[in-house]
Amino acid sequence: MLLVTDEHKFWDLTSAAEHMFAYLRESIVELSGTSAWSFDRGNVSSNGDSAYAQFSCVGVSGLRTNKLVISAIKQPDGTWAVAHTVERAAS
Numbered sequence: 001m002l003l004v005t006d007e008h009k010f011w012d013l014t015s016a017a018e019h020m021f022a023y024l025r026e027s028i029v030e031l032s033g034t035s036a037w038s039f040d041r042g043n044v045s046s047n048g049d050s051a052y053a054q055f056s057c058v059g060v061s062g063l064r065t066n067k068l069v070i071s072a073i074k075q076p077d078g079t080w081a082v083a084h085t086v087e088r089a090a091s
Helices: 007-013 016-026 028-032
Strands: 002-004 038-044 050-058 065-074 080-087
Touching: 002 007, 007 016, 007 038, 007 050, 016 050, 016 065, 016 080
Parallel strands: none
Antiparallel strands: 002 038, 038 050, 050 065, 065 080
């Protein structure tokens, strides 16, 4: 896995980025409410068939950070299976 800290480089390294950021946009209400997620880092497999990206946003309390990880795995038919996990900051 290649660690990537630059969002633009992440986009350059994997076509999964398009699907992952689309997933984030489509799920924005469920995932963030009123806060915006920002890209922290990502990992891309050497063959580009899997990737994950970590995002963060300030929690409702304004003191702690929520964390979001979106993963994508290329399926045999060429589609991407995308999923997420969220770690909410304690209030």
